[in-house]
Amino acid sequence: MYFQNEVVKEIIERYRQIWSIGHALSLMGWDSETYMPKAGVEERAIARAELSLLAQQLILKPEFVQLVDKASGLEGLNDYEKGVVRVLQREIRIMKAIPPRLLAELEKTTQEAMHAWRMAKEANDYEKFKPYLDKIIKLTREKADYLGWKEHPYDALLDLYEEGLTTRDVDGILEPLAKELKALLSSVVHEGRFPQKHPLEDERYEREWMERVNLEVLKIVGFPIGERSRLDVSAHPFTISIGLDDVRITTRYEGFDFKRSLLSTIHEFGHALYELQIDPGLKYTPLAEGASLGVHEGQSRFWENVIGRSREFVELIYPILRKNLPSVGRFTPEEVYLYFNTVRPSLIRTEADEVTYNLHIVLRARLEKLMIEGSVKAGDLPELWNSLMEELVGVKPKTYSEGVLQDIHWSMGSIGYFPTYTLGNIIAAQLRYHIERKLKLSEKISRGEFESIREWLKNMIHRYGRTYPPKELLRMVFGEEYSVEPLVKYLKEKYVG
């Protein structure tokens, strides 16, 4: 049995109502992005706000908080029980820390800021967004202070997105990585083996046929469509866990450059697999989700990059591509492999490749740190952004829209989120290293034998859900926490090896 302690059992019992609201909110989120009629947006927004508030009220109910407090003082709890207490204590602490006044102000400001950001990006007019960003920086700093921090106010924000992550961690990861990647990028571009452009990028495809590609590939990697999952279409691809037996992903069909749809589908599969492989014994509990954003992104990047962009995988799925996408027939598997792995110093993070991607994160993390310290104002950002882009990636934005205005995150008040993307890339490479030691990864991919890979992930990581905080989980699995080395090694082997 997972939960034996009577206090914890009572917590779990009461938590079902809160879990149920989460279930509903997830479904509502999925529906909003997929099938909801346009005009439904107003009522949906009200319902989501009301139910979020209701969930918060239930978590902060004195009886519930007292139960959690009581459980936290108990000796001899097992790991699952400890996990439940840790996760709930953390949620309660965060909810209690931020005064409702500040929460409301942040909510209002970010609602307006998201709108302003959209307008500003469209019009390439930074001034439209600047005052909102200044306000968000100010309020977010306040939030950090309420949450509490020891070494740096950014710590408080990082921890929101990745439990236990500190500015010291981020600096220790990103700065050495930046140095390595800059050198690597210059070698790759110099060597020219991996092209900057590929003719397949401009080839158009029929949506119906591309759907078949995605479905066939998902079948190969082992996605239980119809049974425990779905693939739908949305403007921005995402994964959502509605329950441990109902995990849905979406993709998009732009009509050209087919790898964008395919690799994004495999990426979301990686996220979904994590949720699908959580131990069913954790159903309805606060542990029934991934350990953290970083660990989650590790799963998606592992499937997208380590597997999906590998030579063996391209060879494996080449017949599927060729059958459904006529233009692929004009290229050899090796050429398609290069198409999957173009390396190009470019301006837009979401379109960046494996070599340059993390440099975009380095830039953002450096700026976020300065913003939260108060040493940089919104007005300073465009210039800083551009000079950092030149320093790190070697290209310079000509417009705000392809520079400082490209991401939605800051307008949503998500400061401290970006580093988790790089944690994902790091963890993906750590996974590769450790799985390789157990299984012959390349051979498995070549043969399309993904079950043993899924099993490894399940047994080592997925089944625990949120039982352990991310750093502890990583120590259990890798014997160390976030480590840059495997990523650098992987990229060097692949791109200049």
Place this chain on the structure above:
Amino acid sequence: MYFQNEVVKEIIERYRQIWSIGHALSLMGWDSETYMPKAGVEERAIARAELSLLAQQLILKPEFVQLVDKASGLEGLNDYEKGVVRVLQREIRIMKAIPPRLLAELEKTTQEAMHAWRMAKEANDYEKFKPYLDKIIKLTREKADYLGWKEHPYDALLDLYEEGLTTRDVDGILEPLAKELKALLSSVVHEGRFPQKHPLEDERYEREWMERVNLEVLKIVGFPIGERSRLDVSAHPFTISIGLDDVRITTRYEGFDFKRSLLSTIHEFGHALYELQIDPGLKYTPLAEGASLGVHEGQSRFWENVIGRSREFVELIYPILRKNLPSVGRFTPEEVYLYFNTVRPSLIRTEADEVTYNLHIVLRARLEKLMIEGSVKAGDLPELWNSLMEELVGVKPKTYSEGVLQDIHWSMGSIGYFPTYTLGNIIAAQLRYHIERKLKLSEKISRGEFESIREWLKNMIHRYGRTYPPKELLRMVFGEEYSVEPLVKYLKEKYVG
């Protein structure tokens, strides 16, 4: 303004959370029948049960109940305000009346009974279901006693499904109707102008083409797909209002006998139109739904039967049918009209035509009354059923599955629900009579001008939502309550006129 009184405004304000749970439950219901992966069923069931309970807890919160009590004593409330108070008082009264012990027992029994019913129906073995039905009858009688009644225990149950409906009403409607319909059926069959069978019933269709027919017809009658509504596919067609700007219908494609899909789609459109035309000022309030099951069914039957099965409508959509369904080309519009209106004494309620349908309801209502009185046990039902079928419709089931086991309702504990179907048919005919007096209905249909019909329905009925109890609403619109006469007149004119 709709709500001005401060007490009512506070009620409305607090009700938003309850409304939001309802919104979520509706979406979950829709998803369960349309897109949910199979294995999601367990978690969905838990979430639905928890959220239903949560909504009930919120409604029964002492502060909320006190507010409603306070409002009920106020003078000078407007109709909307009175409506809110009436609807909530009624809900509170019903929730408080039934002891949790009985509710739990009913829940458990009906869960088991639904399963047993399915098995029994499949195996044509009534014994499998009988003990459950006896228990349901006993518990439902208990429920009726807790709810309270004056003349007959069935009153308490009827009122659950149709506010204010009594056994006296039902007897006064169904018995005269039965007499008329039996005579009419015999004339129709004798005359033979409306066939009992039609060759189009056996014609197969391509699902994709039938979808186009449904979509084109929905466009003609005015269903705002994509904007405020959707059409999806489910095993049993239904309409669900997720919000006043998000009302979804489903249909099914069996692959043959295309009128089943088309008329069912038009039926659901009728339900949906009601919800879509409720006054937006009633959003988020307890009034944001239809007045009752009977009034709702009146809308769906009006569109399905009075409009959808009319000669003018068949002529109007004939080109659409012919374009998409090759077999239709072999028949004249008049022949298709007869196909839409076959009359056949048959065993299955859901497949019955306009002439025989209500006789199936008469049978069920008579039996329900006896069951609840205690004068009939589950063991007596099969024989009673069969002899009543012979008496009323003139055919006799050879198996339990096509007799007493055909409907799911009793296994769900829904005793008292069936009469609302006939109320729907009655109201549909009343609508026809009153709309005809204002607009030239046949001409409007011939020209495909449905806007004025929709407007009439909106202004006279739809916009009020649940503001008035059904009988009061009918008196306002028709100058009388449920009246059999227009239905009898309509059927006579159409089938033997």
